[in-house]
Amino acid sequence: MNKKSENISGWKRFMKSMTKAHELGTEEDIMLDHDYDGIKELDNVLPPWWLYGFYITIAMSVFYYTQVFYNSEKYSQAKEYAAEVAKGKAEVEAYKAENPDLFNTDNIVAFTDEENLAKGKELFTTKTCFACHLNDLGGSIGPNLTDNAWILGGDVKSLFNTITNGGRPGKGMIAWESTITREERIQISSYIISMQGTTPANPKAAEGDIIFPEVVEE
Numbered sequence: 001m002n003k004k005s006e007n008i009s010g011w012k013r014f015m016k017s018m019t020k021a022h023e024l025g026t027e028e029d030i031m032l033d034h035d036y037d038g039i040k041e042l043d044n045v046l047p048p049w050w051l052y053g054f055y056i057t058i059a060m061s062v063f064y065y066t067q068v069f070y071n072s073e074k075y076s077q078a079k080e081y082a083a084e085v086a087k088g089k090a091e092v093e094a095y096k097a098e099n100p101d102l103f104n105t106d107n108i109v110a111f112t113d114e115e116n117l118a119k120g121k122e123l124f125t126t127k128t129c130f131a132c133h134l135n136d137l138g139g140s141i142g143p144n145l146t147d148n149a150w151i152l153g154g155d156v157k158s159l160f161n162t163i164t165n166g167g168r169p170g171k172g173m174i175a176w177e178s179t180i181t182r183e184e185r186i187q188i189s190s191y192i193i194s195m196q197g198t199t200p201a202n203p204k205a206a207e208g209d210i211i212f213p214e215v216v217e218e
């Protein structure tokens with residue numbers, strides 16, 4: 001036998017041991033005795049290559065679970081989440097520290113020019129404010145924004161704060177900080193101020209104890 005044929009027979013032997021395929025022509029030996037409408041079944045063994053793979057996954061699972069068990073102090077989804085949130089918050093803080101003007105409300109001044117007020121009016125519609133406050137700001141789910149009674153304050157800084165951070169919890173006025181830019185929030189606030197004293201079609205009754213602007217007795 002030369003080297004090559006030896007190798008082939010070695011390979012064949014290996015394949016045979018890995019498949020344990022039953023010899024053709026001797027199916028009778030492993031035929032099960034049931035018969036479903038002429039369909040018969042052979043009792044083949046599970047091919048060893050498949051079986052070994054299955055054993056390996058079982059062994060891996062034991063290894064995996066011990067790793068999870070021993071590392072649960074170090075690692076868990078909850079901890080990973082908390083770490084990510086802490087990292088995100090730190091990044092926000094760093095950003096705020098780097099851009100103090102963006103987050104400072106002291107320097108906010110209401111716009112009075114047509115262009116910015118028109119932009120504010122447009123944003124009031126596009127950002128869906130009108131859905132709760134109505135297009136003429138008369139109020140429905142949210143309060144009337146044309147009267148001088150305010151729940152959270154009617155000066156430009158208070159308005160900016162309300163739009164930025166939302167109303168009282170659970171009232172339905174969400175924080176818009178992440179969806180409306182700082183500039184746009186000032187434009188909307190300015191637009192609301194410009195609508196002071198207008199008469200909406202169906203004004204909602206005044207809500208809130210903060211009176212702004214004060215009514216000056218003549």
Ligand code: HEC
Pocket residue numbers: 124127128129130131132133141142143145149150151152153154159162163167168169171172173174176188192207208
């Ligand atoms: C889902 C309904 C809803 C939407 C949309 C909504 N609001 Fe409001 N808004 C409310 C409610 C409810 C309140 C009252 C909050 C409270 O009582 O704390 C409120 C309060 C306010 C206030 C304070 C009023 C006060 O009396 O102090 C302002 C200003 C305001 N909204 C502006 C806006 C702007 C601008 C938008 C769009 C960017 C907007 N709202 C979108 C429901 C809404």
